Amino acid sequence: MVENNIAAGDFKVAFPELIQRHVLEHASSAEILSFANDDEPYPEISATLECKLRSIAPLPKFKAEKSELFPTTPVINVQSRAEALSQKLYDFCLNKQNPVTIIRGLSQVLGMNLSLFTTKWLVDQVPKHPCEVRKQFAQAPEFNLDEWGRNQWETHSTKQRSTVQTYAKYQVQSFVETRDFQLRKRKFDDAGLEGEYVIGMNKQIKFGTNVDLSEPKLFGDHLDEINKLPWWLRLNDRRNPLSQVGYPILGMNTLQLYMKVLGSRTPGHQENLNMCAVNINIGPGDTEWFCTPPEYWAVIQKMCRDNNVNYLSGSWWPNLKELEDAGIPVLRCTQKPGDLIFLNAGTVHWVQSTGWCNNVAWNVGPLNADHFKQAIERYQFNFGEGYQSLIPMAQLTWLMARERENFSAILSHDFKIFLKLCMQRILWRLQRQLYKYKKLEYRIVYQPEFDKTPPNYCEKCDCELFCILFVKAVPDFDDNGKPLPLETFCEKCAHNVCTVRQNWIVLQQHTLEDLGQVIDELVADTIVKKENVDD
Incomplete structure (x- = not known):
């Protein structure tokens, strides 16, 4: 077993x-x-x-020491093409000790044209392209409050269909309104620092998600740019099993783009069947990531259950203080424009934009025996929970x-x-x-x-x-x-x-x-x- x-x-x-x-x-x-x-x-x-294969991970025997609860996220500054394509970078990112890695400078040294993924390009070239929009309530990353101001794990959003052109107008309008408001605020009370934006709590915002870039006739140039990456990060490579299944699995072996305003949230989750994930911030704003090592997923699943939300199918935003009290380490990091985030297999994560930006993402794997083991275990767990495995x-x-x-x-x-x-x-x-x-x-x-x-x-x-x-x-x-x-x-x-x-x-x-x-x-x-x- x-x-x-x-x-x-x-x-x-x-x-x-x-x-x-x-x-x-x-x-x-x-x-x-x-x-x-x-x-x-x-x-x-x-x-x-x-x-049957074991369907649930045992709870960790020991809590992390207090000094280990907020470890530093590794940042790799790539300065040459040789470094970008090196075995050393591959080995570091796939090391089990590194649940998340920020790779900085990769797109520059490989000559990637990230302007193809900007809102301007989308509006100019494919204005009627479909976009899913999630209505959310903006909150500071440390909080997830209900309507009575009490902290909770469950998050709520509503979904509707739109186009990239319609969302782009909202994205620009949101930036201008927030900038003008906070400039006036700074003028009178000198609150905040220049260049920083404070989230307006409980203000309704819209998050543009799941913009599908898989059609080669429309987005062939985009796919070419992504395939400039090292083989293990590419969307399509013969050594990447996920890209060789022979049919599209939307958002996993296809390219998806996310259009964000300040405060847009992706709730907590692991990737489907614990696959590795690649995410590039197109900018111009930043995105903040919260990640925990995969061995703590069963503890977080129990905490979700205690908070009346389903770990697999529900929408949840962890309470950082509760995670700290439970001895669960959290890597908190900022993804700047051009940064590539590599999520190792099974990493639990939740994400919030701290500015206005676009992100493009996809999955890769399994790339080694441990990745395959995690995928099989989650496959069996999903089966027991009646949750569909996309792979x-x-x-x-x-x-x-x-x-x-x-x-x-x-x-x-x-x-x-x-x-x-x-x-x-x-x-x-x-x-x-x-x-x-x-x-x-x-x-x-x-x-x-x-x-x-x-x-x-x-x-x-x-x-x-x-x-x-x-x-x-x-x-x-x-x-x-x-x-x-x-x-x-x-x-x-x-x-x-x-x-x-x-x-x-x-x-x-x-x-x-x-x-x-x-x-x-x-x-x-x-x-x-x-x-x-x-x-």
Whole structure:
């Protein structure tokens, strides 16, 4: 069973029963499938293969010392192209000890034209481009007050659709009004320092979010600028698994832009499946970030629950004093125009603009074995919570194994071992399911799925349906008598809809032999690599 306190690169303790017996170290797919037979020759092995990955991290055993509660965020000043593309920068940012890193000067040394992401460019070139607008109440970063002035964790906003041109007018108007008001205020009472803006508490503001820049015909130049970055920061690179899934996952493997006024907030969260994130501040104003290391997420989840807000689907803004009392360190940093923020896997974060600016963001990963481990754990946790994982991890796991030559830069020996063990577990589960369905006389139809096609999700619980899915034997019809598109279900939800087996068809999208061949090739690869290391 995968434990959250596994040392980086040491995944053998994740399956202690199996490794102690040396059974699955080099097990073939045929042996895995034999373990899934009804008459199990090795029941203890099947029991271990059936065991689900741990779904929640244990609470940290020790609180951080008071002197460690507000650590300094590392800032890397890149002064040359060689430094920007160096292995040293890559190693530093992906080090587990660095949950967040500010990389300064990167866009300048790489000759990136960030003016393409400004409000002026958007208004001049794509004024009618859609923009989602969130109405919020502005507050100082240390506070999240309700209407009675009491501090709370839950935040509220309303959503509406608009265009970049409409929001741009508001963005400019907000800047002018705030500037003029505070200049008058300084004239009479000399409050504040020149160049600083004070947030007007509880004033309603608008935050322009999710401006999609994925269309190459409109934003090809923008995508070219992003791809000037080092390979591990690029939106699209053959070594970045997330960019190779074959279809867009909005905001993750596509470019998104955020248009902000003073006080715009992104509530607390971890990236979907704990992926790494890249964020560039276009300016002209600053953005303030609050980050905590990933090992504290379970504590924050409990604090969310105690404050009646859902950690995964809710909108929340942590109370800094409560985090301090709980011994949770917070890295607080300012992202200036041109700065690139790199969020390491699993970093809990919340963000507030301290000026008027645009930001552009996307996700990358998993880039190493620890990132993959965190993604699998969160995938299982999401499943238990009934929360949809935007990334189909089962599909991505087989993709990485099939195309491992493309991912050689990230697939260490330990990464491959963990990848293989996860695939063995999935193959075992698929064999058990098909054995049961045949025994119950379900109609099983082989319908091959092409590589890199969007995954199927259950219509009811939103879980990923890999290889096996249930569809109705007789389709539903609309009011005009035309058949509706087939809905897909997992076994549990299908039975909740209708318990009559004859009303369902089980679609099988891969043969177990094909899936097993990928495992066997990976097993052979890990054996060869291990022998080379031993030599």
